[in-house]
Amino acid sequence: MTEAGSPRTLRSRLRALRAEAFGADPSGERLERILRSPNFEDGSFRNPVGARTRPSGASMVEFAKIYFHKEARSRRSPAGRIPVHPTTATDLAKPPVTGLRLTWMGHSSVLAEIDGRRVLFDPVWGERCSPYSFAGPKRLHPVPLPLAALGPVDAVVISHDHYDHLDLPTIKALASSDTVFAIPLGVGAHLERWGVPAGRLRELDWQESADIAGLRFTATPARHFCGRGLRNQQNTLWASWVVAGAEHRVYHSGDTGYFPGFREIGAEHGPFDATMIQIGAYSEYWPDIHMTPEEGLRAHLDLQRGEPTGVMLPIHWGTFNLAPHPWAEPGEGTVAAAAPTGARLALPVPGRPFEPTAGDAPGEQWWRTVATAPVGGWSAPAAAVRAPAATADGQTPGTDGQKVAPST
Numbered sequence: 001m002t003e004a005g006s007p008r009t010l011r012s013r014l015r016a017l018r019a020e021a022f023g024a025d026p027s028g029e030r031l032e033r034i035l036r037s038p039n040f041e042d043g044s045f046r047n048p049v050g051a052r053t054r055p056s057g058a059s060m061v062e063f064a065k066i067y068f069h070k071e072a073r074s075r076r077s078p079a080g081r082i083p084v085h086p087t088t089a090t091d092l093a094k095p096p097v098t099g100l101r102l103t104w105m106g107h108s109s110v111l112a113e114i115d116g117r118r119v120l121f122d123p124v125w126g127e128r129c130s131p132y133s134f135a136g137p138k139r140l141h142p143v144p145l146p147l148a149a150l151g152p153v154d155a156v157v158i159s160h161d162h163y164d165h166l167d168l169p170t171i172k173a174l175a176s177s178d179t180v181f182a183i184p185l186g187v188g189a190h191l192e193r194w195g196v197p198a199g200r201l202r203e204l205d206w207q208e209s210a211d212i213a214g215l216r217f218t219a220t221p222a223r224h225f226c227g228r229g230l231r232n233q234q235n236t237l238w239a240s241w242v243v244a245g246a247e248h249r250v251y252h253s254g255d256t257g258y259f260p261g262f263r264e265i266g267a268e269h270g271p272f273d274a275t276m277i278q279i280g281a282y283s284e285y286w287p288d289i290h291m292t293p294e295e296g297l298r299a300h301l302d303l304q305r306g307e308p309t310g311v312m313l314p315i316h317w318g319t320f321n322l323a324p325h326p327w328a329e330p331g332e333g334t335v336a337a338a339a340p341t342g343a344r345l346a347l348p349v350p351g352r353p354f355e356p357t358a359g360d361a362p363g364e365q366w367w368r369t370v371a372t373a374p375v376g377g378w379s380a381p382a383a384a385v386r387a388p389a390a391t392a393d394g395q396t397p398g399t400d401g402q403k404v405a406p407s408t
Contacts, residue, residue, distance in 0.1 A: 021131035021168045022228050023161065023190030026235055030203070034186055034235060037205050044234030045186075045226070049259050051288035053225040062285075075326040080370035082141035082318065085352035089149040098357045100248040100273055105144055106319035106350040108165055110252065110276050115245030117154045117213045121252045121276065122165040123147070123174070129164035129320055131228065136163070137320040140327075144351025147173050154213040158183045159254025160238035161190055161226050164320055168194060182210060182217040186236030190228070206239060218242040220265045222256035224289050242269045248357070251303055252276045255316065257288040258295035262302035271304040273311070274346070274356040280317025280330035290316075290323075293333030300343060308342040311356040318350070318367070328371035332378075335365060 026034055034040050087103065096113050103111040107129075108122040125147045130136020147170065156179050159165050166187070175195040180202060183191065188203045202210035204219040211217075219239040226236045241252045242265070251265070251272045279296035291299060293314070300312040317330035331347065338345050346361035348354055354361050368378055 019131055020193070021163075023166075024193040026186045026189045030186065030189060031235075033203075033205075034237075037185060037237075039206055039237065045237050047223050047225075047259075047288075048221045048261050049223060051223050051225070051257055052286065053289055054286060075372050076321050076324065077140060078327055078367070078370040079372045082370055083349045083366060084141055084144050085349050087144050087351040087353060089145070089151060091353065092149075092151060096355050098355045099245075100250070100357055101353050101355045102250075102274060102276070102313055102346070103144075103353040104313060104315065104346075104348050104350060106139075106141060107317070108159070108252075108254070108276075108278065108315045110313070110315065111150060111153075112243065112250055112274075114215060114243060114250065115247050117215050117245065118150075118152065119155045119157060119215065119243055120150070120153045120179075121157045121241070122159055122254070123156060123170045124164060124167040125170040125173070126167045129162075129167070129322075131163065131168075137322055140319055140321065141350055153177065153179045155179060155215070155217065156181045157217065157241050157243070157252065158187055159222070159241065159252065160184060160224060161187050161228055161236050162255065163228065164322065165254065166190065166228075171196065180212050182212060182219075182241070184219055184237035184239040186226075189236070204239070205237065214245065216242075216244045218244075218269065220251075220269070221259075221261045222254050223259045223261075224255045224257070240265070242272075244269070248273045250274045250276065253278045253291075253296075253299065253315070255281075255290060256299075258291050258299055262299045263305075266303040266305050271307065271309050274313060275300050275303055275310060276313045276315045278316035279314040279334050280325075281320075281322040282325065282330075283323050293330055294337045297334060297337040297341065297343060301341060308344065311344045311346050311361050312338070313346045313348075313356075326372070326374070328367045328374075331365065331367045336379075 039045055099115050101113040107124055109124050110121045112119045125143050128136040128138050156174055171191060171194050180200050181191060182202045185203055185205045188201045192198055204210060206219055206221045209216055209218040220242055222238050222240040224238040226234055226238050240254050240256060243250050249272050255278055277296040277300050278291055279293045282290040282292045304310055314334045346354055348362045349366050352362060
């Protein structure tokens, strides 16, 4: 067979024709770095502990029955209009009094203002988390304010390349700015295809750090997976992130299942003034790659070295319908899990800025005003949940990563 007709060349041509939203595969020096990574083995990145990334064939049939059940579907979306805080560019132009301010934009998108610098985590301003404009999970509430209204951003942090965390329209809009991107190893191939210059990429493996605008960004392990196509080859890394300034430090979980590594991250980098923790889109059909609210709260405490210090901002919920649980369950479950531990939560409506160290973190269960109430009505905050009993070694049940059932 001639070179022109070889399978390798044909494969390369087909990849070149695929839709822009699918991104690009790592190649060249980027691919060489991936192959040298201690976290890459037998052709794919590996989790710190084992993880099932999708339901089995039989489980998929069961999942479909639940997912498309009429009554269950009605509870997966709000019954009313989700409130959005009317934050303006003028509001954000005022520096935080304490030096640290967080603004949850919905799902996993957070603007963090840290010691005079501005960091945007997992920005998704698109209408759908999908490669297509006409299909896929659609936004349940509008973005709190236009991307351009945020003002200058010193760094954009991406946790992994799934569509609800790495959004083509948003990245292309940011590509024309001067911002620097802190990203996991391999993700740079997507960004370069979308117009981000290589010189503005800080592409990190787990435990690697980069200094950007006076802040230190460290990619830390997570328990998840990657991919933007039908055939996910696991050749881009997923990560959680530590961002530390001169006075403050924060943690963003990205997407992850619970695993003992949270204690190690907390021991090395914590405690944190604030953690942003994934508590939504979980299911018994994929228990290893997303955390339940109880597991998310446990991860927060692990990151804080076992003490209920700092503030936990629940993320990865409320904006897109991505799992079979009721829309309000992540919020309710997190409040219930936190109560017996003394952990402090921030529960802002999308777009509502707050300063974690100022004691002004909003705590109202605002979702109850727009959600379908569960059978039997709303319980008193956290009344039905008790703290897990400690074992002889001081750990709580489930710290080996086993799923804890939702409380609501």
